[in-house]
Amino acid sequence: MKRNGYIVLLVAAVAWVVVAVVLSTGALSGAHTLVTPSGPSPACLPATIAHSAVLPGTSVDVSPEPETDTADTHTQISFLGEPVTDIQDVSVEGSRTGYHYGHVYGYFQGDGGSFVADKPFDSGERVVVRVVVGPPGGEHRTSFSFRISTPYPTEGLPEFPNPPAAPSSYQSFVTMPDLRPPILDVTAPDSDPSAGDVMMTVGPGPGAAGALIYSPQGRLIWFDQLPSRSNALDLRVQSYEGQRDLTVWQGRVLALGFGEGEDIVMNSNYQRVASVHGGNGLHADLHEFQIEPDNVAYITVYNVMRCDLSPVGGVRDGVIIDPAVQEVDMKTGLVRWEWNSLDHVGVGESHAPVPTTAAPWDWFHMNSIDGEPNGDLLVSGRSTWAAYQLQSGSGKILWRLGGTKSTFKLSPGAETAWQHDARVQPDGTITMFDDGSDPRVHYQSRGVRIGVDLANHTARLLQAYPHPGGALVADSQGNVQTLPNGNVVIGWGSVPSVSELTKAGALLFDAHLPPGSSSYRAFRFPWEGHPLSLPAVSAHVLATGDATAVFTSWNGASDVAAWHVLAGSSPGSLTGQVTMPDSGFESTVTYPDAFPEHKVEYVAVQALGADGRVLATSATVQVQPPPKAPSG
Numbered sequence: 001m002k003r004n005g006y007i008v009l010l011v012a013a014v015a016w017v018v019v020a021v022v023l024s025t026g027a028l029s030g031a032h033t034l035v036t037p038s039g040p041s042p043a044c045l046p047a048t049i050a051h052s053a054v055l056p057g058t059s060v061d062v063s064p065e066p067e068t069d070t071a072d073t074h075t076q077i078s079f080l081g082e083p084v085t086d087i088q089d090v091s092v093e094g095s096r097t098g099y100h101y102g103h104v105y106g107y108f109q110g111d112g113g114s115f116v117a118d119k120p121f122d123s124g125e126r127v128v129v130r131v132v133v134g135p136p137g138g139e140h141r142t143s144f145s146f147r148i149s150t151p152y153p154t155e156g157l158p159e160f161p162n163p164p165a166a167p168s169s170y171q172s173f174v175t176m177p178d179l180r181p182p183i184l185d186v187t188a189p190d191s192d193p194s195a196g197d198v199m200m201t202v203g204p205g206p207g208a209a210g211a212l213i214y215s216p217q218g219r220l221i222w223f224d225q226l227p228s229r230s231n232a233l234d235l236r237v238q239s240y241e242g243q244r245d246l247t248v249w250q251g252r253v254l255a256l257g258f259g260e261g262e263d264i265v266m267n268s269n270y271q272r273v274a275s276v277h278g279g280n281g282l283h284a285d286l287h288e289f290q291i292e293p294d295n296v297a298y299i300t301v302y303n304v305m306r307c308d309l310s311p312v313g314g315v316r317d318g319v320i321i322d323p324a325v326q327e328v329d330m331k332t333g334l335v336r337w338e339w340n341s342l343d344h345v346g347v348g349e350s351h352a353p354v355p356t357t358a359a360p361w362d363w364f365h366m367n368s369i370d371g372e373p374n375g376d377l378l379v380s381g382r383s384t385w386a387a388y389q390l391q392s393g394s395g396k397i398l399w400r401l402g403g404t405k406s407t408f409k410l411s412p413g414a415e416t417a418w419q420h421d422a423r424v425q426p427d428g429t430i431t432m433f434d435d436g437s438d439p440r441v442h443y444q445s446r447g448v449r450i451g452v453d454l455a456n457h458t459a460r461l462l463q464a465y466p467h468p469g470g471a472l473v474a475d476s477q478g479n480v481q482t483l484p485n486g487n488v489v490i491g492w493g494s495v496p497s498v499s500e501l502t503k504a505g506a507l508l509f510d511a512h513l514p515p516g517s518s519s520y521r522a523f524r525f526p527w528e529g530h531p532l533s534l535p536a537v538s539a540h541v542l543a544t545g546d547a548t549a550v551f552t553s554w555n556g557a558s559d560v561a562a563w564h565v566l567a568g569s570s571p572g573s574l575t576g577q578v579t580m581p582d583s584g585f586e587s588t589v590t591y592p593d594a595f596p597e598h599k600v601e602y603v604a605v606q607a608l609g610a611d612g613r614v615l616a617t618s619a620t621v622q623v624q625p626p627p628k629a630p631s632g
Contacts, residue, residue, distance in 0.1 A: 040316040041306035042124055042150050044069050044342070051343040052394045057140050058082070058133045060112070061393045063338040066144035070322050070340040072303060073121045073148055074281030076114040077129055079104075080327075080336050081393070084113035088139070091130040094148075096122045108331035109294050116334075120281075123150040149305040151281075152319045152360065158255045162228065165207025169514035171220065173586045174551040175536035180208045181223040182517055187469075188510035190216035192500055195483055196526035197221060197558070198511065199246075200491070200498060203231045204253045205518040211235040211248050213527060213556075218511060220585040222270070222529055222556040226250065233259070233286045233520040237527065240265050240274060240291055246527075249286045256321065256360055257476070258302040259286030269532050270556050276328050279335035285323070286520070288369045295330040298369045298377070303340070304360055312347055314354040314361065320347075323366035325379060325390075339377075339395045341366060345384065349404050351417075352383040368421045380422035380432065385415075387422035387430065401430060401452065401459060411460035414450050417441035420493070421479035421521070428452070429462060433478035435493065444471035447480040447490045447501075465490060467499060468507040479521040491522030498522035531556035535616055539567075539603040540624040541593060548593050548623055552605045553586040560615065563587055564606040569595050571602050571620045579608070 046069060053061040060081040064071035079087045084106035092100040092115060102117040121127060130143040170180040182202050198216060203209025203226075211232040213222040226232055235248045245268075251261015260283035265274040278284040282301040290298040302323050309318030320342070327337040341364040350363040365382035372378065375392030386403025390396070399407035402416050416434040418441070423431050430450045436442025447465035452458075465480070465488060466472075477493025486503040496513035513519055535554040542549055550565050560582045566574035580589040595601050601623040607615040 041308045041318050044149060044305060044307035044320065045309075045311055045347060046343060049344050049346055052396055053337065053339070054394045055079075055131075055133065055142060055144060057142055060087075060133050061337060061395075062129075062144060063335070064146040065338075065340070065343055065395065067146060068340060068343050069147040069149060070303060070305070070324075070342050071121075071127070071146050071148050072281035073123060073151065075121070075148075076116050076280055076335050078112065078114045078335055078337060079131070079133070080107075080112040082112060082133055083110060086133060086135050087113055088132040089130070089141075090115050092117060093128050094121050094125045095127070096125040105332065105334060107329045107334060107336055109296065109329065109336075112336065114334045114336075121148045123148055149303065149322075152304045152306050154254065154260065154304055159229065160204035160231075160253050160255055162204055162209065163206050165514070165516075169517075170207055171585070173553055174588075175538045175553045175586055176555065179223060179225055179555070181210075181212060181220050181225070182207060182513045184212075184214045184218040184220075184511050184513060186216070186218040186509075186511045188499075188507050190500075191508040192483075192485075192487060194485070194526075195487065195489070195500060195509075195524040197524065198498055199235045199237070199523045199525060199527075200496075200513070200519045201232045201235050201248070201521075202496070202513060202517055202519055203233075206514075206516050211246075213529070213558075214511075216509060216524075221527075221558055222531075224248075224270075231259070231261075231286075234289060236521070236523045237525040238265075238291045241295070243267060245273065246270075247289055247291065249284065249289055251283065251286065253286060256304075257362060257365065258300075258321070258323070259283070261286065263289035263297070263299055265291075268528055268530050270529065271532065274330055276330055277333060279326060279328060279333065280338060282324075282326075287323075287367045290369050290371055291330075292371050296336070297328045297330050298371055299326050299328060300324070300366050300369065301326050307361075309354055309361065312354050315356065315358055317358050318355070319358055319360040321360050321362045321364075323364055325366070325369055325377065337393075337395075339379075339390060341381065344390075344395060344397055345381065345388070346405075349381075349384045349386065351385055368423070370423045372424055378422050378424050378430075380419060382418050382420065382435075385417050385419065387419070387432065399452075399454070401450070406459075408452055408457050408459035411458070413461040413464065414448070414459050416448065418476075420477060423480070423482070425449075425482055430459075431480045431482060431488070433474075433480050433490065433493070435474050435476065435478055437473050438475040440473065445474040445478065445492065445495070447488055463503070463505065465501055465505055467492070467497075468501070468505065469510065472497065477518065477520045479523075481523050483524065489522065489524045491519060493520065494518055498524075500524060527558060529556040529558040535605055535607050535618040537603065537605045537618040537621055538624075539621065541601075541626045542590065543626045545626065546593055547590045548601065548603070549588060549590045550603055550605065551586055551588045552607075552618065554607055554616070555585075557607065557615070559609055560607045561610040562608040562612075563589070564608055564614075565589060565591060565603065566606065567591070567594065567601060567603045567623075569601060574602065574604055574620065 500509040
């Protein structure tokens with residue numbers, strides 16, 4: 001990160017580290033008693049939605065956007081588009097808090113920097129920013145202003161319940177007795193082995209929550225089981241710094257339908273190599289984590305703020321949820337750019353009814369961000385039934401697909417409702433998961449592929465992907481993944497299933513988690529996992545006393561072909577007893593008791609690759625006596 005020419009207004013570089021951590025992360029809180037602010041909420045519905053992030057007279061995009069009313073009290077002030085050395089004389093003044101000292105810190109990418117104030121702003125105040133932008137000899141002095149929103153506390157808001165799961169719905173293992181992954185029932189065998197393994201998450205809902213990798217045969221490969229009140233969503237493979245890594249969101253899921261947590265990158269050893277937190281006083285939300293080149297990530301954040309909703313038929317002491325895109329520098333944690341839905345989309349486009357109480361209004365519900373090669377973004381608004389193409393930099397809406405103000409005339413069948421996961425494909429077509437429900441609008445949920453004609457402003461349905469085995473209706477979540485060969489993988493969201501279909505819609509693979517479970521998205525990716533932990537092993541003498549049963553597993557290992565059992569009368573005298581093929585997440589074998597004259601026996605296992613090479617050796621454990629017979 002560049003440091004020459006930084007503007008030091010007060011804080012030193014060491015202090016920045018502390019400030020940045022506090023501003024960009026925020027600790028996740030446990031349950032608290034919710035203290036609801038009383039009295040009328042401030043006006044927050046914008047008079048105009050013709051906002052632009054472009055700083056007039058410059059090539060710099062700024063956030064908070066000029067004239068926005070959505071900035072958080074802990075917002076950074078971001079300048080994107082010029083080297084940080086060309087961002088000079090930053091002056092920040094709040095109408096109540098006065099002048100703010102701080103520091104401008106440069107982005108890892110070298111194309112701008114963020115001013116981080118050393119104290120927060122006040123709710124409702126107007127902030128004026130003055131700055132000189134440009135290289136020596138070409139400086140441009142300019143200013144802009146924005147207003148700080150009034151946050152609504154989320155610490156005490158309820159989370160989705162997490163009741164125990166029925167024992168018949170999860171797997172149990174001798175070697176890992178605390179691990180309780182759900183059973184994946186494969187109902188249509190895999191016809192596309194090259195597609196790779198199945199990646200899903202489970203939760204929130206009954207049973208243990210976490211990230212899951214299964215083989216196409218339904219065998220568990222890896223389960224990252226999380227503590228109570230923690231959830232994982234959106235497990236998939238992305239490219240980060242030239243490597244194929246796992247990415248996943250972890251945190252708490254509020255009953256309002258969004259999350260507060262962090263986005264995580266893990267390598268093939270399941271080690272965390274990067275994490276991304278929300279900035280500007282907000283948490284990383286569960287809906288999107290999209291890694292772009294040069295250590296840039298797009299994430300969703302949800303800003304819950306007080307808002308007078310009486311102009312649209314709501315209550316004066318109302319609350320609104322304003323989801324936003326944040327473009328984050330993964331190396332520094334700084335917010336490079338932010339786009340707020342309330343600044344660009346009229347609330348009249350929402351299909352979510354305006355609450356007649358002080359309940360938060362989830363009027364937009366952003367659930368996907370898709371970065372395009374030219375820098376434009378496609379975002380999906382569940383509650384507006386539309387996808388929006390955003391112009392790179394300015395954030396202006398270039399076109400709408402669907403909803404009440406669609407840019408395109410839609411052909412029959414192209415309409416979506418409560419949709420998720422809008423993606424632009426390399427051929428220019430758009431794929432989405434059309435939930436069609438909550439409340440129910442369509443007969444069934446489906447994946448769709450839509451062709452858009454920008455010149456003639458028309459859009460037509462090219463292919464629909466309903467579930468071939470019968471109508472499934474997902475009230476929430478879901479995704480469509482397009483594989484390199486043109487096949488599609490569909491995660492059915494709140495109907496916890498995953499299917500692969502040909503481009504024409506023929507079923508190639510189908511599998512289901514237990515009823516009542518939830519899986520936000522589902523994917524297929526080739527994956528090779530090499531955990532740094534050792535294999536787990538357990539052994540006991542059979543009740544007959546003439547043989548020993550050995551159980552072994554290695555959570556996350558994808559390349560074990562066989563297991564070699566070692567046993568002996570002492571930890572230092574182990575010899576080979578038997579080799580068994582790897583037969584599942586937990587493999588088991590028995591061998592004749594070779595040490596009857598000893599009261600104590602020890603055992604270890606070696607994991608073998610397909611070439612017979614030893615991949616890892618477990619710890620040595622003591623063989624347990626035969627299980628006690630049931631009394632009575």
